[in-house]
Amino acid sequence: MLGRTAGGLFWMFRYLERSENTARLLETGFRMALTVQDNAESEWESIVTTAGAREEFLEKYEDFDQASVTNFLLRDRDNPSSVMSCIEAARSNGRMVRTALSTEVWEAVNEAWMILKEELKRPVSVKNLAEILTTIRQHSSLVRGALHGTMLRNDIFDFCRLGTFIERADNTARILDVKYYVLLPSAAHVGSRMDNIQWETILRSVSAFRSYRWLHEGEVSPNTIADFLILDRRMPRSLAFCYSKIVGNLNYLNGPDAPELPCLRMATQTHARLSGRNIDRVIDDGLHEFLKVAISETGRLGSQIQEDFRFYG
């Protein structure tokens, strides 16, 4: 496969994953704003921070109000992480690598782009926000479904999956990092209404509210949440899950006989560290530091993949 094609597939799926995460963040923020009356503004602010778009936001707006944040995250083309920017970038990459995609995958991503371009033409109001978020979620599921149902399980598939899991690991780590203070023992007024809402927010922003409740039978504690999102390999958005997938895909791409690629070595190390950990130790050693390392390692792994597989030369 061409290095450029591998890069196109990788980024196509990174952008798709990012658009889904941005939409989910917004959904969470919206829910929070409905629940919390007094400091909704700071909730919206932390949503923008989590999306990694704080600077871009402040260049255009002064206040973190619901309307500005919603439109900034959904449809602003000046925001490279907005849903529209991501879908456009995903489709553009898809167009570049079209010969590597099944018709179904291409059509799903092209249709997502056509429909969202229409829907996001005008500012989105509270009234139709829920509907649009549903549309976004459905279309990203369609692309994923087409990928799983119609693509050969070869290197093309692996690059798609790598993009997905690198982006997802990065996103989960970022969400936790912005909200980590809520999980710290010092801030835990256990059982207070506020904390419960905050924890719920974290779980919702990674689509894990229900699965968490199911696994932990309703028991909510900061450590179990952190454990769930960082170390639990059953949870499809946890760091450990993402890294186990990344290692699997890289192992396939590396091949059994070829010398170990630097990116595979890096991923294996991170994965090993995540596997042997106890969440209490992680929190004792400093959750913020741990997440900072995870974010920068994921970033470096992305660059190493790009280099090892010659995306750009």
Next chain:
Amino acid sequence: MTDNRFFDEMLTGAGDARVPYSEYAKWFSGEDPKVLLKKSNEAETFFRRIGITFNVYGQKEAQERLIPFDIVPRIIAAREWRLLEKGIEQRVRALNAFLADIYHRQEIIKSGRLPEHIISRNDAFLPQMVGMTPPGGVYTHIVGTDLVRTGENEFYVLEDNARTPSGVSYMLENRETMLQMFPELFTKMKVRPVSGYPAELRRSLSECAPPNFDRAKPRVAVLTPGIHNSAYFEHSFLADQMGAELVEAGDLRVVDGKVQMRTTMGYKPIDVIYRRVDDDFLDPLSFNPDSMLGVPGIMDVYRAGNITIANAPGTGIADDKALYSYMPDIVEFYTGEKAILKNVPTWRCSEPDSLQYVLDNLNELVVKEVHGSGGYGMLVGPAASKKELAEFGAKLRAKPDNYVAQPTLALSTVPIMTKKGLAPRHVDLRPYVLVAPGRVHITPGGLTRVALKEGSLVVNSSQGGGTKDTWVLGD
């Protein structure tokens, strides 16, 4: 509803269907026009969803546009097609023989049949190609001969398109669309399939590969300028259908005397490049030193016989408009036969007598730029205003060498589906021709372009033209 000045391919003056259309006309009369119109709109949704679009330069708003598709097929009888086939094959063989001659001994100039200045002062003639024979001896691997019809048995060649003819993806997708929308028609009529084109393309390109490739079969790649090119859809479509690599210049590099592509596992050699870029963008070392595009050194590999480039660099000289008027001579010179297909009479404005004639009759002529394409920069005399005629006259006088003129041909019409029912519109036809060593293959069909505006003679998609599926009937 037929205009007697023009030959309508479906209906005679009396309003009866011509023989090739009789079965279709019978079917059509039994259909509900409202339902057909609805199907016509469905076709558009279908094209958008699969992304068959073309990019329009200089229009930011509508960067990706659809070429409108009309659901009424253009039907060609078996007998008519046999005539076209013979004529096209003859012409394409002559073009290749001409190119081989013009880059070697130049017998045609020595014989006095072609003035030397036509070649020597022409940018389309590439000195880099002199004395060089491409692998397999083929220059124009892919040709799209533009034909127009003016009567029952009157066909003219308008252009030879020997560089990188586009539009074949429309031929294929239009047929797919028609098969989906009107399967019953294909059971009633014997329409010859066109779907074999990509496999045939791959086969004929492979047959032209340099002999020294190191795999079981040669590696073929389609070279595209990238996703912003107006024909990008077609490039990816053809690569996909042929099972070939789709590469950009940035993926390629000359390594160990071969053109190689950067894969995730290192550089891998390529044997045949079907390039959809202009000569100028092939090799910055040979052609355009200022260009950042292209593959430095690819021409050295080419000259060493280690890569096939289709079409060969320098084939543009064969379809240059300055040369067009000599085509009947060229065909006769190389085949020893009279040309089967007619050439449109052409006045070369570089010749003073012709220039005067053209200026005196501007309102009746079509004037084209010698190096232009895509319908840009041309004048359709009968459709132009006084002011436009005067302005164009001034341009002509200032740079006569830059123009040729032709009579306005009475292009045939084929009906299109409109809200008011069938309405005749002017069409042309571009069949696709593949050339392999010792073999010419013509796909039975082609791209029918149709001027959607009533009375318009300009069929180019960049000027508001649409397309139709083209049906060649079996015996």
